[in-house]
Amino acid sequence: MKFDNLIQALIPKDKKFFTMFEKATSNLVTISKVLVELANASSPERRMELAKEIDDLEHLGDQFSHSIFSELAATFITPFDREDIHSLTSAIDDIVDHIHGASKRIILYKFERISPAMQKLSELILHGSEELHKAVCELRNMKNVSAMREACVRINSIENHADDIFDMAVAQLFEEEKSAVEIIKTKEVLQTLETATDKCEDAANVIESIMIKYA
Amino acid sequence: MKFDNLIQALIPKDKKFFTMFEKATSNLVTISKVLVELANASSPERRMELAKEIDDLEHLGDQFSHSIFSELAATFITPFDREDIHSLTSAIDDIVDHIHGASKRIILYKFERISPAMQKLSELILHGSEELHKAVCELRNMKNVSAMREACVRINSIENHADDIFDMAVAQLFEEEKSAVEIIKTKEVLQTLETATDKCEDAANVIESIMIKYA
Amino acid sequence: MKFDNLIQALIPKDKKFFTMFEKATSNLVTISKVLVELANASSPERRMELAKEIDDLEHLGDQFSHSIFSELAATFITPFDREDIHSLTSAIDDIVDHIHGASKRIILYKFERISPAMQKLSELILHGSEELHKAVCELRNMKNVSAMREACVRINSIENHADDIFDMAVAQLFEEEKSAVEIIKTKEVLQTLETATDKCEDAANVIESIMIKYA
Numbered sequence: 001m002k003f004d005n006l007i008q009a010l011i012p013k014d015k016k017f018f019t020m021f022e023k024a025t026s027n028l029v030t031i032s033k034v035l036v037e038l039a040n041a042s043s044p045e046r047r048m049e050l051a052k053e054i055d056d057l058e059h060l061g062d063q064f065s066h067s068i069f070s071e072l073a074a075t076f077i078t079p080f081d082r083e084d085i086h087s088l089t090s091a092i093d094d095i096v097d098h099i100h101g102a103s104k105r106i107i108l109y110k111f112e113r114i115s116p117a118m119q120k121l122s123e124l125i126l127h128g129s130e131e132l133h134k135a136v137c138e139l140r141n142m143k144n145v146s147a148m149r150e151a152c153v154r155i156n157s158i159e160n161h162a163d164d165i166f167d168m169a170v171a172q173l174f175e176e177e178k179s180a181v182e183i184i185k186t187k188e189v190l191q192t193l194e195t196a197t198d199k200c201e202d203a204a205n206v207i208e209s210i211m212i213k214y215a
Numbered sequence: 216m217k218f219d220n221l222i223q224a225l226i227p228k229d230k231k232f233f234t235m236f237e238k239a240t241s242n243l244v245t246i247s248k249v250l251v252e253l254a255n256a257s258s259p260e261r262r263m264e265l266a267k268e269i270d271d272l273e274h275l276g277d278q279f280s281h282s283i284f285s286e287l288a289a290t291f292i293t294p295f296d297r298e299d300i301h302s303l304t305s306a307i308d309d310i311v312d313h314i315h316g317a318s319k320r321i322i323l324y325k326f327e328r329i330s331p332a333m334q335k336l337s338e339l340i341l342h343g344s345e346e347l348h349k350a351v352c353e354l355r356n357m358k359n360v361s362a363m364r365e366a367c368v369r370i371n372s373i374e375n376h377a378d379d380i381f382d383m384a385v386a387q388l389f390e391e392e393k394s395a396v397e398i399i400k401t402k403e404v405l406q407t408l409e410t411a412t413d414k415c416e417d418a419a420n421v422i423e424s425i426m427i428k429y430a
Numbered sequence: 431m432k433f434d435n436l437i438q439a440l441i442p443k444d445k446k447f448f449t450m451f452e453k454a455t456s457n458l459v460t461i462s463k464v465l466v467e468l469a470n471a472s473s474p475e476r477r478m479e480l481a482k483e484i485d486d487l488e489h490l491g492d493q494f495s496h497s498i499f500s501e502l503a504a505t506f507i508t509p510f511d512r513e514d515i516h517s518l519t520s521a522i523d524d525i526v527d528h529i530h531g532a533s534k535r536i537i538l539y540k541f542e543r544i545s546p547a548m549q550k551l552s553e554l555i556l557h558g559s560e561e562l563h564k565a566v567c568e569l570r571n572m573k574n575v576s577a578m579r580e581a582c583v584r585i586n587s588i589e590n591h592a593d594d595i596f597d598m599a600v601a602q603l604f605e606e607e608k609s610a611v612e613i614i615k616t617k618e619v620l621q622t623l624e625t626a627t628d629k630c631e632d633a634a635n636v637i638e639s640i641m642i643k644y645a
Binding site: 284287288297301305319320323324325394395396399400403 | 597598600601604605610613614617635638639641642643
């Protein structure tokens with residue numbers, strides 16, 4: 001038995017993390033798609049149904065996070081730093097939480113219509129989630145480093161774009177919306193959506209840090 | 216002299232950290248109790264007195280944090296990762312800071328009455344602090360891992376509960392409160408209280424990460 | 431060749447990081463000075479010009495951050511923990527981002543005048559940036575530890591001061607400003623400025639943690 005093979009035999013649990021992360025970001029893509037649908041739904045009833053779907057997907061996401069943390073507790077040798085596994089899991093969980101938070105507030109605050117900025121931010125979250133899922137799927141073999149780096153670059157530019165959308169939308173609110181209460185409500189939802197793209201950037205930063213160490 | 220004893224002799228400072236953390240979370244429980252009292256005090260004068268107590272306890276908390284950081288600087292071998300000591304200290308400090316921030320704002324913004332949601336959030340902060348203190352007291356011998364885990368689970372569920380209270384209270388404000396200024400003021404205090412429970416969850420996450428490594 | 435010299439020969443890239451950090455905090459001092467000028471400019475036209483300068487300096491700051499991250503990826507032996515290099519870079523980047531965010535909002539929200547609290551917070555950001563630059567310049571030889579420690583202490587006290595300015599300014603807004611929309615706009619800018627001093631404290635904490643390990 002060669003030394004390399006011995007090492008392989010010793011770390012059979014290793015690969016589990018990749019599968020778990022892929023499931024977590026696949027769930028993130030799904031929940032982001034439902035968010036885009038919710039942001040474009042015309043009736044409050046349909047929005048309510050989609051928010052219920054987001055509730056369920058958020059619970060599922062929680063389970064994925066807990067599985068990764070439990071696996072981390074039970075695994076001695078991990079495919080990359082324990083800390084990076086922890087941070088990446090938390091970052092994915094944070095994105096899902098902010099999507100859930102935005103959806104919850106859209107329902108709770110009883111908006112009559114979803115603003116174009118909310119729709120645009122939801123689409124940016126979906127694009128960011130898709131890029132993150134791509135990068136995560138490359139973690140397994142670390143061969144296509146340029147694809148991973150490009151995904152991270154795109155996530156950064158999505159975050160910048162979301163920042164601009166948010167700032168412009170808030171400035172426009174201040175100019176056009178007469179009701180201060182409407183401004184507060186709308187700003188709160190826009191902020192939650194914008195923060196989801198920040199968390200997506202946090203996840204990309206963890207992936208970049210893993211690439212620095214292992215690629 | 217056996218090797219284990221030699222090791223023991225080399226790390227006499229070790230145990231200090233446990234005592235210091237216990238003091239820090241004990242102070243956190245005390246400040247949380249004063250917050251609950253403040254949230255339930257009927258007169259502005261009494262609230263002012265209690266806010267003054269919170270000021271003093273926050274200063275005390277700062278001193279505990281600085282002692283831990285200084286001890287960390289002077290200690291070569293620590294009972295668990297330096298980084299976890301740093302993160303746990305910061306998280307406890309953050310909870311105290313948010314309790315202090317909420318108390319300061321309640322006085323500064325001159326509320327006539329404290330809303331039920333603020334009272335409820337204060338109680339949740341107290342429960343979270345008590346659970347955190349329990350978990351911290353178990354760090355010393357790491358024997359009752361299930362008690363630590365349960366405390367962390369309860370802190371997580373307290374944070375979820377606080378999140379719901381916050382969201383419902385804000386939605387209710389939007390529906391019932393006519394004054395936008397009142398909405399902004401109340402939302403600011405509710406947010407500060409809710410963030411205290413987030414920080415409590417951050418502390419629980421550090422404890423979970425210590426358990427993963429050492430339990 | 432003595433062992434120490436061998437080590438020196440092996441780590442020629444080492445010193446690059448110090449130069450890069452010094453450039454980053456020097457840029458931070460520059461952008462902070464422009465912010466103070468913007469906060470004290472009397473005409474909206476002049477503010478617009480200065481905000482444009484801040485845009486450019488923020489792009490420059492981004493380039494510094496990316497250079498450090500790339501150097502980190504290409505360097506095997508670093509002068510201090512990779513993680514600390516990462517955290518310090520991110521913290522400096524965050525301060526710059528918040529200065530940029532405040533400047534952007536001052537323009538976007540079309541303030542007629544900049545409030546004294548905004549001016550004061552801008553000055554505190556400048557003082558914090560100068561202290562941070564001093565501490566970073568000492569990283570290179572780690573000889574003047576007390577100067578580093580004092581800079582960190584001053585940054586902490588600047589953050590506390592900023593906190594108080596923010597709280598008092600917001601309380602005053604609630605009492606004196608009749609327009610809820612003005613309150614929201616002003617509070618948003620004050621918050622962004624105050625958070626810049628928090629990020630400055632985060633940077634000081636990384637420096638303290640580097641001192642703990644290497645001084």
